[in-house]
Amino acid sequence: MSLYVDIHTHHPTGLHTELQAVGIHPWDADKRSLKEVDFAHAQAIGEIGLDYACDVDVELQKDIFRKQLEIAQELQKPVVLHCVRAFEDAIRIIGHYTLPAVIFHGFIGSKEQAQRAIDKGYYLSFGDRTWRSPKTIEALRNTPLERIFIETDDAATTIDKQYLEVTRIKQVSLKYLQMQILNNYNKLFLPNG
Ligand SMILES: [Zn+2]
Numbered sequence: 001m002s003l004y005v006d007i008h009t010h011h012p013t014g015l016h017t018e019l020q021a022v023g024i025h026p027w028d029a030d031k032r033s034l035k036e037v038d039f040a041h042a043q044a045i046g047e048i049g050l051d052y053a054c055d056v057d058v059e060l061q062k063d064i065f066r067k068q069l070e071i072a073q074e075l076q077k078p079v080v081l082h083c084v085r086a087f088e089d090a091i092r093i094i095g096h097y098t099l100p101a102v103i104f105h106g107f108i109g110s111k112e113q114a115q116r117a118i119d120k121g122y123y124l125s126f127g128d129r130t131w132r133s134p135k136t137i138e139a140l141r142n143t144p145l146e147r148i149f150i151e152t153d154d155a156a157t158t159i160d161k162q163y164l165e166v167t168r169i170k171q172v173s174l175k176y177l178q179m180q181i182l183n184n185y186n187k188l189f190l191p192n193g
Pocket of ligand 1: 047081082083105106
């Protein structure tokens with residue numbers, strides 16, 4: 001059995017633990033309706049959030065984001081967050097809801113931003129895009145392993161390569177990293193984890 005957890009992938013392999021999340025992406029806020037999404041049977045609600053680098057109306061993004069946070073709160077399911085150039089609004093809006101967990105997927109940001117998310121009890125997921133961003137590598141260095149997830153997202157890569165990068169930056173063995181990430185996953189997604 002694979003010891004890798006891929007917390008966010010657009011190309012499931014079936015080989016690893018791969019989180020199944022459903023939700024309306026901010027890019028689709030003007031294209032999809034909540035009625036077509038089967039929230040009740042998903043492990044998590046996501047990816048949902050805010051993306052100020054895309055051209056979808058910001059108020060519309062916020063509206064559909066809030067409605068899905070309400071659903072996540074109602075169902076008590078973790079949220080996988082997509083947040084691009086919208087850190088302040090995203091962290092303020094999420095703060096109004098009581099959620100079992102929040103995972104910033106594809107986290108890109110400074111160590112100060114990372115710390116603010118950690119202080120709120122949130123998780124940060126790192127992957128292919130991280131290695132091109134020196135400030136995000138710095139943020140990863142400062143993020144405790146208890147709050148880290150790893151992902152392939154939509155990149156042409158494999159989860160083992162992403163773990164390898166994290167072992168280099170965090171100066172830990174692969175085995176130790178695998179156990180820690182599995183613990184994080186079990187804590188959130190196994191009934192009695
Ligand atoms: Zn995303």
